[in-house]
Amino acid sequence: MNISFDNTDNAFAYKTAKELRMSKFLFKTMGYPFFVPIGTRITPFLMKTGLPIHGLIRKTIFKQFVGGETLEETTEVVNTLGKYGVQVILDYGVEGKEGEENFEKATEEFIRVINYAATQTNIPFISIKVTGLARFGLLQTLDESPRLRSGVHDHEDEMDEWDRVRDRMYRICEVASEKNIGVLIDAEESWIQDPVDRLTMEMMEIFNKEKAIVYNTIQLYRHDRLHFLQLSHRIAKQQNFILGLKLVRGAYMEKERARAVQKGYPSPIQVDKAATDTDYNTAVVYCIDHISEIAVIIASHNEASNLRAFDLMKERGLSPGHQHVHFSQLYGMSDNITFNLAKAGCSVSKYLPFGPIRDVIPYLMRRAQENSSMSGQTGRELMLIKRELKRRTAS
């Protein structure tokens, strides 16, 4: 079967004309040069002042990118997507809450999300940030110290603290394994990634013996990650487990480059976008070429990368719904990719965050920033929405 990401009829069938007009308004507004820089600065401040802007945010940007304020509220979106063959990755979107009590609460919430996912037909995965379970400073210390990296801890308190993080992750993965729900571990800043990778590999070794339950995330905007992918594959083969991988380009580019300059070390980021694209597409080919040993999630809004993966599956004679290949885009973006892949029989999902408005503000600000440049996929998004509105008026 051939696929076209231009088909707006498939892409937006789940939206009413009113909802589409709101999306058009939002994407247009985010494209005004001064709106996002100012908006992202004042919104967190306005939220703290207690001014009644909740309602406005909820009806606009929140509705576009988030599934609801509670787990139960996501049901409506989950069911709607399900009608079009689109699955869901549930993301409990609370960020930056530190403290042992909050980490325990988050662990319980992740387990609740897994139990909920198991009652639905179209939620095969949940996603987790290790910073939701562990102190950022601890992860940074573990990342920096080669001695700690070898497993030898020189500080009792930190050793106990890390054991508690491992225990939290173990509890989450254990329930996920029992309920047959995949756990995707997000990648964050490079300076905390090493302990995250180690923990994820450890969990894969335990839970991925028969099928992929735990997935690590590879950020191909880092120039060392293709090598890391191959190394992970070698370890998985040696230890006899299925390697679960989510492939992304990476969301923290400016922050990474700025820190490298400030601290005077070579930037971990590729020299340019073309180099990121090349490594991303090479990683896709590598995974599909080893598809019996690697379960891969192509997590991207890049049409060329999605098309490459789709065509490659065809070339290699894999069915579009192969159990080791999954596609995913963020909720509120790139419906033309998601819904057309679903129509072609692929296993594809929307990454759907949920949480109280004040807690998902950092996520919303990242989406606003990502969509503020009218070049690339965002400009295309707006053009496709306009085209669909025109098509509906004409028909």
Ligand SMILES: Cc1cc2nc3c(=O)[nH]c(=O)nc-3n(C[C@H](O)[C@H](O)[C@H](O)COP(=O)(O)OP(=O)(O)OC[C@H]3O[C@@H](n4cnc5c(N)ncnc54)[C@H](O)[C@@H]3O)c2cc1C
């Ligand atoms: C389902 C899903 C899950 C995700 N999970 C994570 C996660 O766990 N961790 C994470 O970090 N991100 C995650 N992301 C975000 C992702 O990393 C990207 O920021 C986003 O998807 C944009 O990349 P793209 O592949 O969609 O396409 P494109 O729009 O083609 O690529 C944009 C990306 O290319 C890279 N890039 C842009 N300019 C340059 C340059 N000059 N030099 C080098 N590289 C450049 C950047 O990574 C930028 O984000 C996720 C995205 C999705 C869809």
